[in-house]
Amino acid sequence: GRRPNAGPPDLDEIWRDFNRKLGGFFGSLGGGSGRQGGGSGGQGGDSGGSGGFGGGFNPNSRTTKLGLIVVAVVALLVWLGTGFFIVQEGQQAVITQFGSYKSTVGAGFNWRMPYPIQRHELVFVTQIRSVDVGRDTVIKATGLRESAMLTEDENIVEIKFAVQYRLNDARAYLFESKNPAEAVVQAAETAVREVVGKMKMDAALSEERDQIAPRVRALMQNILDRYKVGIEVVGINMQQGGVRPPEQVQAAFDDVLKAGQERERAKNEAEAYANDVIPRAQGTASRLNEEAQAYKSRIVAQAQGDAQRFRSVLAEYQKAPQVTRDRLYLESMQQVYSNVTKVLVETHQGSNLLYLPLDKIMQLSSAQDANGTPSGAAPMLPPAPAPVNPPVDLRSRDAGRSRDRDTR
Known part of the structure; x- marks a missing residue:
């Protein structure tokens, strides 16, 4: 330990200790000669203290070189290890x-x-980064937000969306652009203004609204590739209410949008009604057409049959005209009498007064129709009062019948 009144450490002594330790470590100093040299060196150091470093500082040159080499090697290894x-x-x-x-x-x-x-x-390079486009900052010169942009029909809409991207070229990301994030924002604003500038306002707010994001992504990727910033656009996410008109006309455009939705609803209902009615109408038309064709075929066939029958009757008529006329007359009367109510009257009694109760006949016919009795059946008549017949000459009756047969 140091004494309380001891001065600063002797540099010569420190250096000698360092040389001794270094020489012993490498084994470069001999036992006797080293000690003798050390003693003479010490004496020389004492004698030449007045002219050396720190009053007699005279290190061994060989040991010093070895120490410097070791220090240099260690420093070199440490320096190379930092790579x-x-x-x-x-x-x-x-x-x-x-x-x-x-x-x-x-x-x-x-x-x-x-x-x-x-x-x-x-x-x-695999991290998904995101940046918002369309800030609400109001531009003093125009009084509009930064998200406002002009459509093809010279109307103004505000669009807000988020761009998701990642790096596909680290070298280009570091060296080709001073501020890659700002380059992404500028490319997004340029792309969306170009896309919206080619749309009408109604289309941008309704029909073509879903097409804005993919179009902006494709155009934005083209711009970034042209500037070689090493960025790949992953997706465009439209924010809630991302496409909207300015606040000053928001209410009017809401009414227009509701009217458009009502129009679409009515259109869909009309299409549904048409899809329901048209097939049924087509089916009805097809059925009526088939019925008409069947009726046509039946009428034509019936007419052809009647014509053929008439030709057959004509051939028979040419052979026997009177017989054919009588036959046609009988057939016609048969058809007529089969569809009418018939009243049978007994005329052989020779009464000059005939009683016909027409009211009862009509009631009886109605009752028969209600009960399903054929209309061709002859109704039953109440018996007429029996008249008093004069005597009839049988020979006169037979003579009359003979004359009738001769006439025929």
């Missing part, structure tokens, strides 16, 4: 040499030349 680095999964390391791009390495244990010759920068 090792680990790249995690989902990352890429961009190596630069004196500030210029050298190479890109993937995940794993890697090595590069230590600083300041080479450096590396880790970049996440």
Whole structure:
């Protein structure tokens, strides 16, 4: 230990201790000669203390060289060891040499030349990044928000959406753009203004609203590829109410939108009604057509049959005209009498007064029709009062019958 009144440590003594330890470590100093040299060196150091470092500082030159070499080797190893680095999964390391791009390495244990010759920068290439486009900041010059843009029919709509992207080229991401995130925002604004500028306002708010996101994504990717910023657009997410008119005319456009929805509803109902009615009408038309064809075929066949029958009757009529006329007369009367109510009257009694109770006959006919009795049946008449017949000459009756037969 140091004494209380001791001064600062002697540098010569410290240096000698260092040399002794270093020489013993490498075995470069002999036993006797080293000790003699050490003693003479010590004496020389004592004698020449007035002219050396710190009053007699005179280190051994060989030991000093060995110490410097060891220090240099250790420092070199430490310096070279700083070049090792680990790249995690989902990352890429961009190596630069004196500030210029050298190479890109993937995940794993890697090595590069230590600083300041080479450096590396880790970049996440699989991470999904997001940026919002369409801020609510009001531009003083126009009084509109930054999200406002002009449509093809010179109306104004406000669009807000989020862009999701990831890196596909770490080198381009670091060296081709000063501010890649701002480049993404500018490319998104350019793309959406071009897409909306080719749409009418009604289409942008209703029919073609779902087409805005894919069109913006395709155009935005084209712009980023043209500028080589190493970014891949993953998706465009329209925010809630992302496409809307300015607040000053929001109510009017809501009414227009409701009217459009009502029109679509009425159109759908009309189409549903048409889909229900048209097939039934077509079925009815087909049925009527088939019935008409059947009626036509039946009438034509009946007419042809009647014509054939008439030709047959004509041939018979030419052979026997009177017989044919009588036959036709009888057939016609048969058809007529079979469909009418008939009243049978007995005329052989020779009464000059005939009693016909027509009211009872009509009631009887109605009752028979209600009961299903054929109308051709002859109704039963009440018996007429028996008249007093004068005597009839039988010979006169027979003579009359003979004359009738001769006439025929």
